[in-house]
Amino acid sequence: MEKKMGFFQKLKQGLTKTGGGLLSSIFGASDEKVNEEFYEELEEAMIIADMGMLTVEKIIDTLRERISEERIKDRISAKEVLIKILADMMRPDTDFVKNNEKAVLLIVGVNGVGKTTSIGKLATYYKSNGMAPVMAAADTFRAAAAEQLTVWATRADVPIIKHAEGADPAAVVFDAAASFKAKSKDILLCDTAGRLHNKKNLMNELEKICRVISRELPDVRTEVLLVIDATTGQNALMQAKAFKEAANLTGIILTKLDGTAKGGVAVAVKEELQIPVRFVGVGEGIDDLLEFDPDAFARALLGKEKNE
Ligand SMILES: Nc1nc2c(ncn2[C@@H]2O[C@H](COP(=O)(O)OP(=O)(O)OP(=O)(O)O)[C@@H](O)[C@H]2O)c(=O)[nH]1
Ligand SMILES: [Mg+2]
Incomplete structure (x- = not known):
């Protein structure tokens, strides 16, 4: 409550x-x-x-x-x-990762939308639900991306698997999958690069990562979550369209709702692309991630409280 x-x-x-x-x-x-x-x-x-x-x-x-x-x-x-x-x-038509269910969450999206931050928040969220998360620093493209994720891993107090800058992201995911199995972890959180040169590159990289996941963890549920920034409005919807063509998206993390009156993109992504929002980001802190609640969200969009 x-x-x-x-x-x-x-x-x-x-x-x-x-x-x-x-x-x-x-x-x-x-x-x-x-x-x-x-x-x-x-x-x-x-x-x-x-x-x-x-x-x-x-x-x-x-x-x-x-x-x-x-x-x-x-x-x-x-x-x-x-x-x-x-x-x-x-309202989503399908269920999401249940408590005590093992899962891989592959986090994708263009640069700056909040992927790495969301992984830090997700690690904290799952840990507080009694699950054991592990992070994979598969953004090997941007300088210091792994260091940034390491800061979140330390804050959330969860292990992280990383390679050197420029390494093959699929190799990072391979090692992370091995650790996930060996250490009997519950949630594998994969960070990915936000700035690849073109759609073909992006598609190839995501495909390669997905192949590794399905080969190494065939029985583990995999969710591909696209992070979109609510302050970018219609642009966020365009990104969702492009990523839907490049990867088998199963959900959305809608970030930066603390800085905009335009949360309506949550309705558009579900109605136009059939991709449900699963989490929302409402700040930069480690606890500023909330499970998506369609009823509360609809009320908030209309500025009306339940008992108002
Ligand atoms: N206000 C607010 N800021 C957020 C939220 N989520 C992320 N941010 C901020 O957005 C900025 C970018 O976040 P990152 O997590 O680095 O984004 P990213 O998608 O990993 O970026 P790249 O790795 O460069 O592609 C940071 O300054 C975050 O603090 C949110 O829900 N609210
Ligand atoms: Mg990042």
């Missing part, structure tokens, strides 16, 4: 920081009517909040239908319906 409140508070703080609650201003007092002007304002606000044109059209259509079916006349009631629609759209 306390965690849920924390989720909501942190999220709402971020989401309302820049826009004063992008969607909340539209709903106003209880006696305000649902009319064409309301739909227009709402459509515009959802596009500004990065939900993407296609998704916004679908949301508006669904909302119109429900409002007509339920004979809703006021904006306050319309808001409740909208929260439900958004939450259902973001």
